[in-house]
Amino acid sequence: MDQQKTTKIMEINQTPMIGCHVGGGIWKEDYNAILSLTMVGGTLFQVFPCQAQGHFTKAPEKRYLTLLKEFKYILHAPLCFSLGKFPSLQRFKNFIQWINQYWLPEDGSQLKVVVHPLVYGPSVEIINTLVKAYQYINPSERIKICFENESGSAKKRTPTIDDLFRAKEICGSGICIDTEHLYAAGHNPENINYSKADVIHLNSIPNYVKFAGHLDRHSYTRLSDSKIGSNFIKHIFESMNLKTPIILERRDNDILMDDVNFLRDFEL
Numbered sequence: 001m002d003q004q005k006t007t008k009i010m011e012i013n014q015t016p017m018i019g020c021h022v023g024g025g026i027w028k029e030d031y032n033a034i035l036s037l038t039m040v041g042g043t044l045f046q047v048f049p050c051q052a053q054g055h056f057t058k059a060p061e062k063r064y065l066t067l068l069k070e071f072k073y074i075l076h077a078p079l080c081f082s083l084g085k086f087p088s089l090q091r092f093k094n095f096i097q098w099i100n101q102y103w104l105p106e107d108g109s110q111l112k113v114v115v116h117p118l119v120y121g122p123s124v125e126i127i128n129t130l131v132k133a134y135q136y137i138n139p140s141e142r143i144k145i146c147f148e149n150e151s152g153s154a155k156k157r158t159p160t161i162d163d164l165f166r167a168k169e170i171c172g173s174g175i176c177i178d179t180e181h182l183y184a185a186g187h188n189p190e191n192i193n194y195s196k197a198d199v200i201h202l203n204s205i206p207n208y209v210k211f212a213g214h215l216d217r218h219s220y221t222r223l224s225d226s227k228i229g230s231n232f233i234k235h236i237f238e239s240m241n242l243k244t245p246i247i248l249e250r251r252d253n254d255i256l257m258d259d260v261n262f263l264r265d266f267e268l
């Protein structure tokens with residue numbers, strides 16, 4: 001019998017970390033994100049460290065922080081920051097200082113923090129605002145702020161993936177590439193070089209999401225039921241740095257579990 005010549009992604013030496021953005025919060029005792037992650041087979045967390053109204057002074061509850069720090073994790077800012085406007089920019093700075101104070105991993109590794117930047121306008125203005133904001137925040141070496149691409153808007157010009165790449169070249173800011181947002185914003189996700197990503201939100205593109213339709217909707221559809229084909233997944237695995245975390249942003253643990261298994265069994 002012929003030996004199969006395929007390799008499963010998880011059999012490659014440097015396997016990517018597949019993480020989840022799981023429900024339940026890390027704060028509840030009976031049903032929480034840590035149990036969910038373990039159940040679906042993920043290997044790192046994407047955590048929303050506080051409510052959108054968080055005032056970034058209060059220390060997080062120590063027992064949960066201690067529990068979380070036994071795992072690998074990245075953070076996702078709970079709200080969008082208007083980078084061109086001072087009160088919001090200052091709030092962003094306070095948020096990053098709060099992260100720096102309480103949330104850094106104990107093993108000394110760098111913590112990635114995904115942020116949705118609220119900024120509109122022509123490319124040059126957007127890039128300028130991103131760079132200025134990044135330099136104003138001036139994060140320590142321990143924190144990598146990763147600006148995420150948006151699904152965009154029909155009315156206003158939001159940062160494109162190319163704007164984010166350019167800002168990264170200028171000031172060293174990080175990038176979170178969201179596959180569904182790319183498609184909804186009018187970029188073919190198969191043409192992107194994922195080696196430039198610091199975080200990948202490998203989200204499904206439901207059949208009802210139109211190219212350049214600006215619909216941000218990826219939480220309820222399995223990868224295998226979406227417009228993402230195996231060529232696309234192969235392209236991501238082949239172009240990405242395998243140390244870059246992949247996050248599956250789903251609402252339902254069954255869907256998550258299916259997607260984690262789908263990726264683990266994926267054959268290159």
Ligand SMILES: [Zn+2]
Pocket residue numbers: 148178201249
């Ligand atoms: Zn995302």
